[in-house]
Amino acid sequence: MKFASWNINSINLRKETVLNWIIENNIDVLGLQEIKCENEKFPTKFFHENGYFVEVIGQKSYNGVAIISKQPVQLSNSCLPSLKEEEPQARYIEVEISNFIYTSIYVPNGNPIDTNKFSYKKKWLDCLIKHSNDLLSFEKPVILAGDFNVIPETLDCWDEKVWENDALAIPIIRKQFRTIKHQGYFDAFRLLNGNKTEWSFWDYQNGSWNKDYGIRIDHFLINSYAADIIKNCTIDKKPRGKEKPSDHTPIVIEF
DNA sequence: ATGGCCGAATCTTTCGGA
Numbered sequence: 001m002k003f004a005s006w007n008i009n010s011i012n013l014r015k016e017t018v019l020n021w022i023i024e025n026n027i028d029v030l031g032l033q034e035i036k037c038e039n040e041k042f043p044t045k046f047f048h049e050n051g052y053f054v055e056v057i058g059q060k061s062y063n064g065v066a067i068i069s070k071q072p073v074q075l076s077n078s079c080l081p082s083l084k085e086e087e088p089q090a091r092y093i094e095v096e097i098s099n100f101i102y103t104s105i106y107v108p109n110g111n112p113i114d115t116n117k118f119s120y121k122k123k124w125l126d127c128l129i130k131h132s133n134d135l136l137s138f139e140k141p142v143i144l145a146g147d148f149n150v151i152p153e154t155l156d157c158w159d160e161k162v163w164e165n166d167a168l169a170i171p172i173i174r175k176q177f178r179t180i181k182h183q184g185y186f187d188a189f190r191l192l193n194g195n196k197t198e199w200s201f202w203d204y205q206n207g208s209w210n211k212d213y214g215i216r217i218d219h220f221l222i223n224s225y226a227a228d229i230i231k232n233c234t235i236d237k238k239p240r241g242k243e244k245p246s247d248h249t250p251i252v253i254e255f
Numbered sequence: 256a257t258g259g260c261c262g263a264a265t266c267t268t269t270c271g272g273a
Contacts, residue, residue, distance in 0.1 A: 009272085010262055034272085036263065061263050062271065109273055149273075162256065168273065203273065204260035213256080217273080247261080247273080 001255045003029045003102060005145040005218060006239075007201075007248035011035040011066070014246060015043045018068070019050055021239060021250065028070050029097060030250075031104030033147045035064035042066060059090040065104040065146070066093065073097040080127040081134075091124070100226075100255075101135060105146030110167030118167055121149070125176040132221070133183045141226035141255070144185065147248065148219050150177045152187065155197050156216040168217060180221055188220035188233040188253055198235045201248045209240060220253045229255045 004027045008014050011032060022030050035042060039058045047054050053072045057079075058064040067073055077094035079087050091106040107128070110121030128144075135142045151169040154160045163169040181187065189198075199214025206213065220233060231254040240249040 013262075034262095109271085111273065159256085163273095166273080201273075203256095205273090206256055206259060208256090208260095211256095215273080244261095 001029075001098065001100070002027050002252060003031070003100075003143060003145065003220075003254075004250050004252045005031045005033070005104065005147075005220070006250035007033040007106070007147040007218060007246060009034050009036070009246040009248065012037060012041065012043060013244070015046055017239065017242075019047070022052075022068065025236070025252065027252070029073070029102055030068045031093070031102065031145050032066045032068065033064075033104060033106040034062075035066050036062060037064060055093060055095060057090045057093045062089075063106060064090045065106055067095050067102070067104055069097060071097060073102075076101065080124070080131050082127045082130055083124070099140050101138060101140065101142045103144050103146065105144060105148065107147065107149045109149050110173065113165065113167050113170060121167060121173065122176070125173070129176060129179050129183070132180050132185065136184050136223060139225065141229065142223040143226055143253065144180070144219075144221040145251075145253070146219070147217060148177065149217055150174065150219070151215050151217055152177055152219070155195060158199070158213045158215065163215070168215065184223055185221040186224075186227050188222050188227075188230060189216070189235070189251070191227065192230065192233045198237070200235050200251055202240060204247050218248060218251050220251065222253070226255070231255060
């Protein structure tokens, strides 16, 4: 069973790219972030016609998450439960599929750090900490997948100095990411690949792709039931080098 | 970071992203 996650930066601009990639790579379940459209504007029919099921939590212009799958999934959450009353942004979808719990997560960026965007990120991560802990009560594999907007450690970016005061790497945010892990989750990429340095995002600006100025901010955090059966975890950097790419490249996990 | 982009919508600018 192969799962993937991809911040696609507009699904309507890149629906063919997504379809071709999941077919070529034999992906069973794909979580998308930054679809940047409302539910009605999602290319649901396009994926149905090509044999895939779709679950969408969209919003106008920004954010938005979705799940595309070969088999039908059961929607278990369309928002972080403790944020439900006050959350206007589409950043979380959770499904059950063939004994797995799978998510597509889009954590707020949080910059600049002296604004309410940063406090919103901290609050959002606190709600994710709580919910991820609740998910550990299920005695089955749980995969928290998505764009966490967190550079977990120094070796996850091309130059630590550039990021040291950024909302993606500042100590308090890294600590929240570690708190999720301490509760009972593993960073699947680290678990399988040791200290390998690979990136999942390269900025459109500054010629970052050509200079390989990247960061690793897209992650799979998996519980012990998932760690028991994991086969591999990779970052497929090829899509980032193609025409009209997203600024993120997909990550893949296999069981 | 010499400086360099890209997407949706408000559409020849603005805002958000990382």
